[in-house]
Amino acid sequence: MxxxxxxxxxxxxxxxxxxxxxxxxxxxxxxxxxxxxxxxxxxxxxxxxxxxxxxxxxxxxxxxxxxxxxxxxxxxxxxxxxxxxxxxxELCGKVIVATEESELPRLHELYKRGQANGVPGLELIGPRRLRELEPHVEGIQALYSPTTxxxxxxxxxxxxxxxxxxxxxxxxxxxxxxxxxxxxxxxxxxxxxxxxxxxxxxxxxxxxxxxxxxxxxxxxxxKIVPFRGDYYVLRPERAGMVRSLIYPVPDPRFPFLGVHFTRRIDGSVWLGPNAVLAFSREGYRFRDVNLRDLKETLAFPGFRKLARRYWRTGGAEMYRDLSKRSFLKELQRYMPDLRPDDLLPGPSGVRAQALAPDGSLxxxxxxxxxxxxxxxxxxxxxxxxxxxxxxxxxxxxxxxxxxxxxxxx
Ligand SMILES: Cc1cc2nc3c(=O)[nH]c(=O)nc-3n(C[C@H](O)[C@H](O)[C@H](O)COP(=O)(O)OP(=O)(O)OC[C@H]3O[C@@H](n4cnc5c(N)ncnc54)[C@H](O)[C@@H]3O)c2cc1C
The missing domain is CATH 3.50.50.60 (FAD/NAD(P)-binding domain)
Incomplete structure (x- = not known):
């Protein structure tokens, strides 16, 4: 050759x-x-x-x-x-917002992690400071990262x-x-x-x-398991509701960060991404199915273990993917002023997430x-x-x- x-x-x-x-x-x-x-x-x-x-x-x-x-x-x-x-x-800053008492230990753990990793300027802030930074957000405490x-x-x-x-x-x-x-x-x-x-x-x-x-x-x-993330785009007239980046406290069982508000460098605001199993490795829509990809995922013992452990969470994510109302409800937990017509259809991405044979991500x-x-x-x-x-x-x-x-x- x-x-x-x-x-x-x-x-x-x-x-x-x-x-x-x-x-x-x-x-x-x-x-x-x-x-x-x-x-x-x-x-x-x-x-x-x-x-x-x-x-x-x-x-x-x-x-x-x-x-x-x-x-x-x-x-x-x-x-x-x-x-x-x-x-x-732009280093516009970011807040990770706790809305319930039960999230506070995890928020404090993130603060410790961030400090151990040498992230500059991290601050735990109360509701008043949170309102100054993000007037439309409600939370009982937040972690502020000014250099994100x-x-x-x-x-x-x-x-x-x-x-x-x-x-x-x-x-x-x-x-x-x-x-x-x-x-x-x-x-x-x-x-x-x-x-x-x-x-x-x-x-x-x-x-x-x-x-x-x-x-x-x-x-x-x-093995790579593809997880699709869908976004909505905030109606441009309402983009002023979000000054920087607003995240929930993530579920520590998963590497995903939870649906959040992201101000983009072009001034638009994206809401998401969620994380649902993609039926095709480069499938950017729910209906995209690639039989080879899907078969390979389902045949991998690690995936079957993951699915057995988290079928409930996976099912809920899939439902939220199809139901705009459910997606909105998740975001309204910390931005109650958000209305259904604020959410316009947006783009998607597919994450390459490695999965071990024991079912751990x-x-x-x-x-x-x-x-x-x-x-x-x-x-x-x-x-x-x-x-x-x-x-x-x-x-x-x-x-x-x-x-x-x-x-x-
Ligand atoms: C929804 C979503 C949100 C994210 N948000 C962030 C974020 O805010 N900040 C952040 O830091 N990271 C984020 N990430 C992660 C980040 O985008 C990825 O970690 C990063 O882009 C990985 O880059 P890569 O070059 O490894 O992969 P890719 O950009 O996927 O590139 C892989 C390339 O390999 C090519 N390829 C594959 N197979 C072959 C082949 N057989 N022959 C030739 N070419 C091949 C593909 O065409 C592709 O161009 C996000 C990812 C997703 C999906």
Missing amino acids: VADERFDIAIVGAGIVGLATARELLTRRPGLRVGVLDKEPAIAQHQTGHNSGVIHAGVYYAPGSLKARACVAGKAKLIRFCEEHRIPY GIVDFGRVAHACADEVQARGGTILTGHEVIAITQRDGLRQLVTPVGTIEARVVITCAGVYADRVARLTGAPESP VDDFVVDRQEGALHVRNAPSPAATSSLAIAELIADAVEETTDLGPARV
Whole structure:
């Protein structure tokens, strides 16, 4: 088999993680031949282009976890990157609101976590201060994070891609990787439009992370289970009801943050996302069904364990997905002035969430190494915020395991 193109490093997936990784490698090693392949006709078409756009500060994550460290470090890098590239962002602040006494221990736990993670300026505030910050919100106590922010991650990904190309990297869209073979210490990435050869392959394939990793013989587990998140958009005349970001106290059993109010960098306000099992990995509507995806999810023992444990919660989420009234009721818990006609239909995103065989949703970021291959197996939220820090970790791992030779300037 003759390769159509040769690289030192081929990256599968032109989402924000793959592109940030290509940028990091080329910054460290000018002259390295780096190619980024994506199956879509354009970059950032999946999670990177379908998310809340929140620059997380690092409140939620277990202290010491990769998520906690990469979020705090990634946020600082992201802000510098936005300034260098003149990408609009805003540190508009965020409140996590408790509406019932029973939520207070969890709220206080988040405060402790945030402090342990080094999140600056966190404050527990009472109803009066909450009203000053968000006049339409009611709660008995809230956690205020003044440095949480907003940005358009699609724009960040495009700026990364521009830098990659300016530094001599190649981005190949319309290149779906369908097989990966190995010969003479090189990896061959087979796509319907040609074969790409590389010394190292790095996969950052989002909802297909498990399938693409398996192409190099990596284990099936953790499996990706797609969770769709639907948004409503707040009627533009009522957008003034939300000044920044307003979140509920999350259910600690799940990695999702609960339906919230997100002011976007363009001034619109999104409500959501919920979290329902998607019947197709790239199914952005309830009615999208892909039989292979669905069968694979249902056949995975970890999913069956998860479903047995949480069928009630899953069913309620599914009902809320179909019932606007129920979605609204959830939001009215802390914004009682909200009316049914304030909610307009909005976009959706599909989260790539890794699931372990024991039925637990994998909480932390996961990167697996193999000879000549490195796989990002779990990069859910806040991986967009953390992308530039994740890229550093991946580049470190590649440099540790592969002799890339001296930089070719
Ligand atoms: C609803 C929602 C809300 C979110 N909100 C936030 C938020 O506010 N803040 C935050 O920090 N994070 C948020 N996230 C998480 C964040 O969007 C993701 O963690 C991040 O975008 C992951 O980037 P990625 O590059 O790993 O994946 P993706 O952006 O999904 O990119 C993967 C790429 O791989 C390509 N690919 C897959 N298979 C192949 C193949 N075989 N061959 C070639 N290419 C392939 C795909 O086409 C895709 O472009 C949210 C996610 C969702 C879904």
